[in-house]
Amino acid sequence: MNLLPSEIFRQFNGQGLITGHRGADRPVRRIAPVEDCAPGDLVFVDHAKYIGHVRAQKPSAVVTTEAIAAELGAIDGVALLIAPNVRLAIALLKQAYDDRDVRASEWPRIHPSAVIHETVAVPDDALIGPGVVLGAGVKLGSGVVLMANVVVERDASIGPGSVLHPGCVVGYGCEIGAGVILKAGCVIGSEGFGFAQDERRRNYRIPHTGKVIVGDRVVIGANTNVDRATYGATVIGAGAVIDAMCHIGHNVEIGEDCILCAHTGLSGSTRFGKRVIASGQTGTLDHVTVADDVVLLHRAGLHNSIKEPGMYAGGPAQPLKDYLKNMAVLPRLHDMWTRLKVLEKKLADLAKS
Template sequence: MNLLASEVFERFRHQGLIVDHRGPDMVIHRLAPIDDCAPGDLVFVDHMKYLPQVHESKPAAVVTTEAVAAELNDAGVSLLIAPNVRLAIALLKQTYGDRDVRNVEWPRVHPSAVIHESVAVPEDAVIGPGVVLGADVSLGSGVVIMANTVVERGARIGRETVIHPRCTVGYECEIGANVILKAGCVIGSEGFGFAQDERRRNYRIPHTGKVIVEDRVVIGANTNIDRATYGATIIRSGAVIDALCHIGHNVEIGEDCILCAHTGISGSTRFGKRVIASGQTGTLDHITVADDVVLLHRAGLHNSIKQPGMYAGGPAQPLQQYLKNMAVFPRLHEMWTRLKNLEKKIADLARAE
């Protein structure tokens, strides 16, 4: 990396990510965190508390807010003004500091890959060692499929999608464009469905639907998404799913949702748009969650949530009610003892009358 701060400004100003460039036009050699930076670095600063470190370390450029920049006018660094510093971190790191998944150490299509004769591999695709592509798999331009991934028959992989090592994409499943499947995730495993006879012996119900993952979705390592019994399990565009999550059959996750690690969503549940589920959220089946709901503190959903807002605990309740209940909880035994004493006194008074 070797570019001028003005070049960063020109690249991102039209989309409003960087709205101004002030100070000297310094040469940038790398992106670095503020607590480990040096001359030649570009750093991101969104709080006044980091001002001493900027003055001491003298990085080449600082991406920061208007308010912080006003305190750095005499620091001798390039100032790149960003209305949303965190978004600037994401997009600048994607552009200048991300891993190049297409720069591999072996042939573009590794000779150990097993590719069915019906598959057309785009000229710009990268297929790693041990990859298996079944019959009639469809690959979009620029796809990257890393080592030991299996894509079963009839599956569709959209353009510029990156599939990390040891993933499985089940038969007939559809993966959109610019999707990232991280290591070990499974898309389209059979859902959990059984019937019992009078002796409670279990009989598997075949799940013959599929999974549809729309564009710009990121799915974390070792996450599992079950195929539908019939129809489709759907992950809408822009959703982000963390590692070690489980999405049951016929679930629909809305656009731009965020599901944190260890979340489990039972079959036929519907999440609206922009729902955030913090770690270890869980639901019963056939639950519906409205747009813009935030689920906190290991939320457990026994019933649908129809209004936007913050909910917590199990069974999930509005956040303020949950916090009040949690404040009282450590004193429950004391309150119970006092109540029993009051009941005894009332009983004694009643007998005295």
């Protein structure tokens, strides 16, 4: 990159991401961490503890809040770009100027090793990597990128601008929306975990014949598995973000803009409302429903539904305030038990006298 801070301001001022520009206007050549910056760099500062780095190392531009900018003051050669939400600025400026170019491939646009069924119409701007397999009736939107060894089974669809990293599998009939990112090794539309037993407890597979629908702008991390529905659809709402190595069971519905962190496992027919956040190793029993704007913490285990927004933690999940009180008591349980036994003995002695 080779941009002036004034150009960055003009590009992002209209959407309210960068609301002010003051100071110098020296060229920016890279985006760097504030701890390791130098002239020519753009850095993000969302905490006053980094002010010393800026003053000592003098990057070309600092994206920061109005309050921190006031503390920094004028520094010779340093531009200040004011951002009400520095973290959002990190996301959008890095996407614009410092992201991986997934279209910069060393391979031909359609690699000769790809196996593409004759019924598939490949858009002129699609990239098809080595070893890709596209089944009958697959639909590809414009600008899709399918990296090495992606498999898209029959009648599945991939929306415009979606990127499937190496080794992803999209099962038959599943629907991937626009601008979706599936990271390496994702499996979308595997058969769900459903079995019946006879009187001798032998297991019999229940075929899962539904599908998975992934909404627009969803990001799903590496080696995450989303099971197809028994009937109907497993649904991942638009804008949801799912971390690596999660498991989404059959007929689960995840609302818009949810965040699921690593190793979360949702049993069949779980329903998450909008903007639910599940921290690492959250788990649910089947048929649990979670209201909008719930935050699940500390390996939350959900045995029952949560009907009110708020923060919940532990297993079984409880309101965070109660959880913290109970956790504070836990290290003292042995001492309390010992004292209780002493009191019981004294009471028994009194009863005998």
